[in-house]
Amino acid sequence: MTVRFRSTARLVLLALLPLAAGCGDDPTGGPEPGAVVATLVSPDGQDGGVLIEVTGVGVTAVQAVEGEALLNQDEGVARIAAVRGDAGEIRLVVSVEDVGTTPSGRVLQVVDARNRQRPLAGYSVRWER
Numbered sequence: 281m282t283v284r285f286r287s288t289a290r291l292v293l294l295a296l297l298p299l300a301a302g303c304g305d306d307p308t309g310g311p312e313p314g315a316v317v318a319t320l321v322s323p324d325g326q327d328g329g330v331l332i333e334v335t336g337v338g339v340t341a342v343q344a345v346e347g348e349a350l351l352n353q354d355e356g357v358a359r360i361a362a363v364r365g366d367a368g369e370i371r372l373v374v375s376v377e378d379v380g381t382t383p384s385g386r387v388l389q390v391v392d393a394r395n396r397q398r399p400l401a402g403y404s405v406r407w408e409r
Contacts, residue, residue: 311378313340316407318360318372318385323402326367328393332405334358336384338377345371359388367393382407 320330329347339358342351347364349372362370376383385405390398 312380313375313377314379314409315373315375316379316383316409318374318383319406319408320362320370320387320390321402321404321406322369322390324392324398325369326393327364327370327390327398328367328395329361329363329391330370330387330403331389332360332362333386333388334360334374334383335386337381339374339383340377341375343373345373364393379409 318332318334320327320332335357338356339351339353339360342349342360342362344362344364346368347362347370349360349362352359352361360372360374362372364370374383385407387400387403387405390400390403392398
């Protein structure tokens with residue numbers, strides 16, 4: 281009797297598993313606002329500032345982990361300028377309209393701590409949730 285109950289219980293649990301997987305999801309499939317972290321991937325690692333163009337997701341705000349950051353938006357394209365007081369890693373907390381969509385970031389300009397422009401080869405943006 282015990283063996284039969286366990287088998288029946290397993291079958292019931294397996295049948296309910298697909299329903300449980302959907303619990304907690306937004307039934308409308310709409311956007312989920314939140315924040316993502318953008319890190320400048322740098323061949324040097326000691327940068328003073330960056331200008332990044334972001335597309336693919338609506339950016340609503342930006343904050344530098346260290347230093348200052350400014351946001352400018354025009355027709356679905358966001359441009360983020362970030363400046364550090366001293367050279368180092370540039371990380372940004374970017375508020376977006378949908379954290380389920382990974383933004384696309386293109387590095388437009390990078391400067392060192394003395395505000396000298398650097399070549400863009402090897403620079404990119406890494407996005408994390």
